[in-house]
Amino acid sequence: MNKLVTELIEGPLARIGWDSKPTDESKTRQLRSTLVNLASKYCHTNKEMVENACQRAQAYLEDPSSLPADIRRSVLKLALAGGGDFWTALKERAERYDVTKTEVVDIYASLGYVKDKRLKQRTLEWSLNPIVRPSDYYTVMGSVRASSSEGADMAWNFLxxxxxDVKARVSSACSSLLTSVFYSCAGGSTDASRADTLERMRVEKKLNAIGRSLSQLVESIRSNATAVEHARKSDVTKDEFWNPEALIAFVRRSVSRKVMDASMWNGVAARSMAMGDVLSGHQFAAVVRGFNKMNFGHSDIYPFLESFVPPRLPRFTPVDLSHLISGYVHVAHRDDEGFLVACADDLSCDRRKLASSVGNVHATNDWFAWENLLVAYADANVKHKKLFEVAAPKLYNNVHFIKGRNCARIFEALIKCGFIHKRLVAGLRKALPTMSCSTDELQEICQLLNSMGIHDEFSDKLLRYRKAEVLDDVVS
Known part of the structure; x- marks a missing residue:
């Protein structure tokens, strides 16, 4: 999960940046806050993100105004969880009386994320220190529980x-504070034995004042435990479930049967994203092709391409990329220029050309893939001239395979991007007499040629002949 979330957020976070800008809209600030929050939970081992967070945490300690409030808590969590040596300095800052309560609570909620187990335990002990406000001391415990599974066990044992001692701190305060302590130390647990322990504590410690809240927590823990047990018995735990061939077969079978169950396809997307590094380029493209055919453009698998594909481009053939990019543009209606340019750069690189010249896997008869790529880039309004130059020979060398509809699509893509490749256009014009082409397709081709400033007399004559023939058929 950590690896999956990291791959999903790396690209978007790099684009919007960690630093606020005066021109940021509210949605941009919300997105940044959400992405940094996800990083604080799932990216503890990502060196680049941790280093980024540590730099900002250090700057915050030197100048608190340097770290925006909307990402302060998340940045401090990530810096501590990644091994940053800030625990003592942050604790001392939280003990100062001239620091705002909002800032102090952010520190309370972060301290438990410290990587060192001994410091986690000290964080729990410190929560009972009188200097920690009774109204917020459960937040310190909750930070330890939320930091990791190890932290959750430590918080439970501490409770x-x-x-x-925990109860004594709020003996004369509102009982809801004690309720918050229980939720901070035991919330989200999936161990049914802890529910039994809580029920015993309710009786032995005479916790009638919060009995109802404890009952709800107990029920929640038992429900979680049941859900986990059910998951352990499901197909997800079986090796066959994670078999690439089985996944591809399931996708193809679902497409052939036109299965429109959105929840099923959401499961396929999640499974495919989790298996990303197990699947070959061809297998991953086969999954996306299934989504293309079913027209599930809202699937999470399409935005996932933006972060997943660029680092792994060598594993994808032009045919694979044509399926991915066509679906990305035409089914999901996405057009991230950074992603598309990265793919086009790789498709146009010398490595691909060398592979093609020596008869590698990239040298298959893939003219249709290049046609689809040109059309997708034109429709996304990404004008990558080198890609068009590389695609042109693939097309005019296979002109005898091209039909009227293909010809029209190629011409339209050239016009949209403003790249009129003379040799390609000449090759397609020369092939028109023998090209399989309907009257409507021929008329569209003539119009497109005129748009390029080319008057093709033969095509015009052929079109007039076709129309006359059709008219004669109607009259007769």
Whole structure:
């Protein structure tokens, strides 16, 4: 999950940046806050993100105004979880009386994310220090629980072994604070035995004032435990479920049967994204092709392409990329220029040309893939001249395979991008007499040629002849 989330957010976070800009809209600020928050939970091992967070945490300690409030908590969490040596400095800052409550609570919610297990335990012990506000001390415990599975166990053990001290801190305060302590230390648990322990504590510690809230927590834990047990018995835990061939067969079978169950396809998308590095380029493209055919443009698999594909471009053939990019542009209606340019640069690079010249896997008869690529880039309004130059020979060398509809699509793509490749256009014009082409397609081709400033007498004569023949058929 950590790897998947990292790949999903790396690209978008790099584009919008960590730093606020005066021109940022509210949606941009919300997106940045969400992405940094996800990074604080799932990117503890990503060196670049951790280093970024550590730099900002250090700058914050030197100048608190340097770190925007909307990402402050997330940045501090990531810096501590990644191994940054900020725990003591942050704790001391939280103990100061001249620091705003909002800032202090952000520190409370971050300290438990510290990587060192001993410091996690010290964080729990420090929560009972009188300097920590009773109204917020459960936040410190909750930060340890939320930091990791190890932290969750530590917070639970702390609650059970130190309960009398924990309760004493709020003995004269509102009972809801004690409820918050239980949720901070045991919330989200999937261990049914903890629910039994809580029920015993309710009786033994005479917690009638918060009995109803504890009952709800107990029920939540048991529900979580049941869900986890059910998941352990599901197909997801079986090796066959993660078999690439089985996934591809399932996708093809679902397409052939026209299965329109959105939840099923969402499951396929999640499974495919999780298996990304197990699937070959051809297998991953086959999955996306299934989404293309079913027209599920809203699927998460399309935005996933933006971060997943660029680092792995060598594994994808032009045919694979044509399926990915055609679906990305025409089915999902996405047009991220950075992603499309990265793919076009790779398709046009010398490595691809060399592979083609020595008869590598990239040298298959893939003219239709290049046609689809040109059309997709033209429709996305990404004018990559080198891609068109590389595609042109693939097309005019296979002109005898091209039909009227293909010819019209190629001409239209050239016009949209303003790249009129003379040899390609000449080759297609020369092939028109023997090209399989309907009257409507021929008329469209003539119009497109005229748009390029080319008057093709033969095509015009052929079109007039076709129309006359059709008219004679209607009259007779």
């Amino acid at each position: 059970v072994t130190r309960f009398d």
